[in-house]
Amino acid sequence: MALYAGAAKTVITPHVGCWMxxxxxxxxxxxxxxxxxxxxxxxxxxxxATCAIVALDVCGFRxxxxxxxxxxxxxxxxxxxxxxxxxxxxxxxxPAFLGILGEEADELLQSVTARTAAGAVKMAFDQLRPARIxxxxxxxxxxxxxxxxxxxxGETHMNWxxxxxxxxxxxxxxxxxxxxxxxxxxxxxxxxxxxLNYALHPAIxxxxxxxxxxxxxxxxxxxxxxxxxxVGVFLQGAPGNINHIDYTRPQQQRGFYEARRLxxxxxxxxxxxLFGADDLCDDAALGIASTVKQIPGxxxxxxxxxxxxxxxxxxxxxIKAQVDGVPEALFAQELLxxxxxxxxxxxxxxxxxxxxxxxxxxxxFELFVEYQLAxxxxxxxxxxxxxxxxxxxxxxxxxPIAFEQGGYEPTPSGWSKLAPEAGDMTVDAGLDLLAQLVGxx
Numbered sequence: 001m002a003l004y005a006g007a008a009k010t011v012i013t014p015h016v017g018c019w020m021x022x023x024x025x026x027x028x029x030x031x032x033x034x035x036x037x038x039x040x041x042x043x044x045x046x047x048x049a050t051c052a053i054v055a056l057d058v059c060g061f062r063x064x065x066x067x068x069x070x071x072x073x074x075x076x077x078x079x080x081x082x083x084x085x086x087x088x089x090x091x092x093x094x095p096a097f098l099g100i101l102g103e104e105a106d107e108l109l110q111s112v113t114a115r116t117a118a119g120a121v122k123m124a125f126d127q128l129r130p131a132r133i134x135x136x137x138x139x140x141x142x143x144x145x146x147x148x149x150x151x152x153x154g155e156t157h158m159n160w161x162x163x164x165x166x167x168x169x170x171x172x173x174x175x176x177x178x179x180x181x182x183x184x185x186x187x188x189x190x191x192x193x194x195x196l197n198y199a200l201h202p203a204i205x206x207x208x209x210x211x212x213x214x215x216x217x218x219x220x221x222x223x224x225x226x227x228x229x230x231v232g233v234f235l236q237g238a239p240g241n242i243n244h245i246d247y248t249r250p251q252q253q254r255g256f257y258e259a260r261r262l263x264x265x266x267x268x269x270x271x272x273x274l275f276g277a278d279d280l281c282d283d284a285a286l287g288i289a290s291t292v293k294q295i296p297g298x299x300x301x302x303x304x305x306x307x308x309x310x311x312x313x314x315x316x317x318x319i320k321a322q323v324d325g326v327p328e329a330l331f332a333q334e335l336l337x338x339x340x341x342x343x344x345x346x347x348x349x350x351x352x353x354x355x356x357x358x359x360x361x362x363x364x365f366e367l368f369v370e371y372q373l374a375x376x377x378x379x380x381x382x383x384x385x386x387x388x389x390x391x392x393x394x395x396x397x398x399x400p401i402a403f404e405q406g407g408y409e410p411t412p413s414g415w416s417k418l419a420p421e422a423g424d425m426t427v428d429a430g431l432d433l434l435a436q437l438v439g440x441x
Contacts, residue, residue, distance in 0.1 A: 002046040003284050003355075005184045006127030007193035007231035009039040010120045012056060012113050013212060014095045019104045021059035022092025023207035024327065029095075033211040033256065034218050036094055038117035039233045040124040041184070041193050042079070043131075043355060045286040051083040051353060052121050053195075053360075055233055056113070057214040058094040060393035061086075063364075065097065065114050072118035077125040083288050084121065085351055085362055088389040090236050093205040093213040098393055100414050124231075130187045133284050135358040135383040136277030138179035138269035143216070143262040144200050146369070147243045148172040148407055156407040159247040168247060172405060175199075175242055176369050178376075179266060180385040181273035182358065184230070185280060191230030196220065196270040197360065197385035199237030199369055204244050204259040213256070216244070219263025224270055235360065235387045238372035240396050240409060284356030287437040290349055293429050295394075296419040297344040298412050305339050308332040334413035346418065349391045350426060352433035358383030359437065361430035362390035365397045368409075371423045375430055380438050386430075397422045 013035045019028045036057035044050040054069060070081035095113075099105035147159040152169045182195035202215035214221075221232035244262055246252055253261075311332035351362045359381050365388055372386040395415035403410045403420050410416060 003131050003133060003282060003286060004044040004128045005131035005192050006042045006124040006129065007040065007184070007233070008120050008123035008127060009037045009231050010116055010123070011035050012038050012116050014109050018106055018109060019096035020210070020212070021094060021096045021098050022203060024330070025207055025210070027210070029212050030210040033213040036212060036214055038120045039231060040120035041195065041233050042121060042124040042128060043286055044128055049286045050079050051286065051288040052079055052124065053085045053087070053233065053235070053353070054117050054121050055087045055089055055235055056117055057091050057218070058088045058097050059090055059092055060088045060389045061097045061110065063392040065110050066391045068111065068114040069117045072115055073121040076118060076122040079125070082290055085353060085387070086391050087235055087362060087387050089202060089214065089217050089234055090389050091202040091213065091215040091217070093209055093211065093215055130282065131192055132185050132187065132280035132282040133356055134183045134277035134280045135356065136181045136183060136273035138181060138273035139177050140179050140198065140266045140269035141177040142265055143244055144175040144177050144242050145244065145246050146171050146173040146175050146241055147245060148241050148402070148405070149247060156405045158408050159243065159245045163247060165248050165250070173241055174369060174373065176237070176373055179269040179273055180383060181270050181277065182355065183274045183277045183280070191228050193231045193233060194224050194228055194270070194274050195233045195235065196224065197235045197237055197387065198266055199239040199242050199372055200266070201239045201243040204254065204262065205256070209255065213259070216259045216263035216266065219260045220267035220270060223264055223267035224274070227271055228274060235385065236389055238367035238369050238386045238388050240366040240368040240398065242369050281356055285354060287354045287440055288352065289433045289436050290351040291429055291433060292347050292349050293425055294345045295348050295422045295425055297341070297346065297417055298338060298419060300335065300339045300412065304335065308335040312336065331411050331413055337414065338412055338417055346394055348394050350429040350433065351391065352430060352437060354381070354434070354437040357381055359434055360385045360387050361433065362387035363426050364390055364392035364394045365426065366395060367397045367423060367426065368399050368402065370399050371397065371427050375427050378431055380434055394418065397426065399423060
């Protein structure tokens, strides 16, 4: 069936002084290094199916913001709200929409940003024109590192702790260096959009940075747009246990140099995939589907609660900022908050978008990369990507073995609140949706 596409982007950089998400900071932003964007892609088939993706350069957002983007975009375009996928790139140098680390989330700013993002969907919708698509794969090994390490004493550590490389016995998990790319051109061969999907925390700009930035995805998309044209859209993958830190290189730099270096590497790999995808198709199947899974929450022992109470009681003064990670006292406060909820579960939307012989499965999680690899392996389609931080934010989803190993991500908190079966439930739901979309075409 014939395919139509339109793409647009709009600036969503907030005011200087707003609080920033992703790390524990003691004050708000102090300036703007590079603009933040909402980037939208709209696809339509001649059968009438229409769907949209909009990715925002923010750390994450809750369901009400996703619902506002969807509802406003639906009013402007007629696209059904459930056929719109919203996602955050997860930059740690964006405005505080989550407010999970003591920041102040600005409700007015969130509302304005949601409307602006919906406007990007409207602009993309208005530019719909006959299109041809192709999927491709690139590879960027250097930027990705599994951040969970086991030292020779048997303890689990994070790679930001400045460990002596000789003390590290093993890396506790894989990574995924694949850069998945969707190339969208018009009938004359002019680029409409370039979509990149890759799993790497945009946390190079961490708690020692107060300038707003899209982090490494901004550099990656900047390169793609300069060299290919059109609108670049980045969709974050499953980087729950993946970051940029190579523990074997203590001399590795931080800050904007490293964001540019690694973003350029990913962008170059994306360009190779895009320019290599020359078998363009103008009759690709298009479909989108979603389901809501009720995922159980964490459970806590009396001993865990008692220990958390001791830590909170012993804490002195306000919680201090730090470059990476979270202070023990804040984790203890979070555990007590979850324990006070009693037995609970969370409604989590899993969504799948099929375009030709490829698809994107999304969920509101920071999935461990093992689940992304499992989804790709078991998918019925030739190209499959996972999109995290989508349509809501429900925190980390570690593997069951990671819960046994301990470490940062499985530590109970408002951003790690789901039971160990959450990952398998997500993959199974995504595969069910893919089977439905394949069966429908």
